[in-house]
Amino acid sequence: MDDAFIADAQQILSADNSLVPEFWQKKYKDEAGRNWDKFYNRNSTNFFKDRHWTDREFEELRPGYTFSEQNPILLEIGCGVGNFVWPILKRNPDISVYACDFSPRAVDFVKANELYSEGRCRAFVCDITKDRLADTIPPHSVDIVSAIYVFSALPPEKQADAVSNILEILKPGGRILFRDYGIYDLAQLRFKSGHKLENNLYVRQDGTLSYYFSTERLRELFVHHGGLVELENDYVVKRLVNVKREIDSDRVFTQAKFQAPIDTAAIESAMSSTTI
Numbered sequence: 001m002d003d004a005f006i007a008d009a010q011q012i013l014s015a016d017n018s019l020v021p022e023f024w025q026k027k028y029k030d031e032a033g034r035n036w037d038k039f040y041n042r043n044s045t046n047f048f049k050d051r052h053w054t055d056r057e058f059e060e061l062r063p064g065y066t067f068s069e070q071n072p073i074l075l076e077i078g079c080g081v082g083n084f085v086w087p088i089l090k091r092n093p094d095i096s097v098y099a100c101d102f103s104p105r106a107v108d109f110v111k112a113n114e115l116y117s118e119g120r121c122r123a124f125v126c127d128i129t130k131d132r133l134a135d136t137i138p139p140h141s142v143d144i145v146s147a148i149y150v151f152s153a154l155p156p157e158k159q160a161d162a163v164s165n166i167l168e169i170l171k172p173g174g175r176i177l178f179r180d181y182g183i184y185d186l187a188q189l190r191f192k193s194g195h196k197l198e199n200n201l202y203v204r205q206d207g208t209l210s211y212y213f214s215t216e217r218l219r220e221l222f223v224h225h226g227g228l229v230e231l232e233n234d235y236v237v238k239r240l241v242n243v244k245r246e247i248d249s250d251r252v253f254t255q256a257k258f259q260a261p262i263d264t265a266a267i268e269s270a271m272s273s274t275t276i
Contacts, residue, residue, distance in 0.1 A: 001184065001237060005250065009184035018193050025197045028207060029155040033102035033127055035207035036153065040081065040105040042206075051084045051148065055091060057255065058177045060144055063092045067173070071096060072143040075169065077128050077162075078102075078150025081109040082116075089120060098137055100126040129158040134168045142169045145176045152180045152211045156201060159211075163226045172262045175231070176222065181212045182235050182252035188212045189249075213254045228258035 020028070028035070055061040065072070071094045076084050079099035088095060099121060101107050110116060110123040124136050145166050151159055166176065181187065183200060187210070195202045200212045215233045222228045233256040240251050 001235060001250075001252065006184060009189060012189050013184075016191070016193050016196055018196065020194065020197050020203060024203075028197065028203050028209060029158075031207065032153060032155065032209055036101075037103040037105045039206055039208060040103050040109065049083065052087050054084060054088065054146070054148065054177075054179075057179070058146075058257070060175055060177060060257075061088055061092060061095070061146075063094055067143040067171075073141060074098070074144040074146060075100070075133070075137065075142045075166075076146045076148075077126075077166070078147070078153065079110060079123065080106050082113055082123075084146060084148055085110065085121060086113070086115050089115065095120075097121045098142070099123040100128070100133070100136075102127040128162040128165050129154060130161070131165075132168070133165050137169045139168055140171050143171055143174050145170060145174070147176060147178045147180070149180050151178070152213070153209055154211070155209065156198070156211060159221055160225050163221050167226055167228075167260065170260045172260055174260045176228065176256075176258045178218065178222075178254070178256040178258070179236075180254055181210065182254040183212045183214045184250075185212055185252040186240060186249045187251075215254060215256070218254060218256050222256070222258040226258070228260055231257040231259055233257075 019025070059065055061074075073096050074088070075098040077100055079085055079101045080103075082099065085097055085099050089097060097120065099110055100123070102125065104125050107123050107125050116123070126133060126136065151162065154162060170176070188200070188202065191202045195204070197203060197209075200214075202210050204210060215235065218233055219230060223230050234254075236253040236255050238251045238253075240249055
């Protein structure tokens with residue numbers, strides 16, 4: 001993103017000073033999971049496309065990538081109806097997957113898929129901001145955690161709790177693969193007045209939340225709070241052009257990788273000494 005683009009985006013955002021009333025802010029945040037469950041009730045498995053691009057962006061997902069002598073174990077948080085899980089299971093015969101979502105309806109769709117087999121995939125309902133992952137997954141047993149467009153659905157004040165939860169099941173040396181919406185994304189700039197809850201946090205028409213990340217925010221969550229090592233942390237900018245709809249603008253995403261230290265005591269020390 002160049003300086004001119006950032007200046008234009010900041011000017012657009014500064015024009016919207018109105019916030020959703022506190023009662024509705026609390027309601028939208030408290031009912032985040034419920035609103036996503038309603039979303040899947042309306043849209044079934046038809047809304048999102050399968051994510052065939054993930055192993056192009058993250059080499060850790062490709063067959064043959066070695067973490068240890070054992071086959072890799074992955075946890076997909078915010079699995080939805082399996083749009084990430086199914087392409088990975090097809091293309092990587094070595095990997096085993098845990099998949100969780102805070103929408104019971106989404107998890108039911110995963111379990112009903114003909115590709116679902118508990119020999120390679122176990123799906124379960126979990127709100128990662130409050131339900132302990134280690135009650136389902138053995139502590140420090142997961143090589144990879146994929147967080148693809150999921151943290152943006154969480155209220156900012158609960159995001160650090162989700163990081164702490166993930167760290168309980170991540171192996172020493174394990175990695176978190178992150179992709180989500182970035183600040184100044186076209187979708188953020190197009191929100192009309194009456195949708196803003198706080199800086200970079202908005203509510204859509206269907207009641208679901210959308211938070212827009214800066215790389216600095218990711219560093220606060222995963223490095224300063226989580227004690228992880230930052231391997232990658234950058235913006236991905238894609239030009240969107242649609243002549244018929246007269247759209248010529250940028251989609252902005254954040255993409256990052258964080259690695260757990262080999263010494264788990266380092267993680268616990270960082271988590272005990274920081275507050276987000």
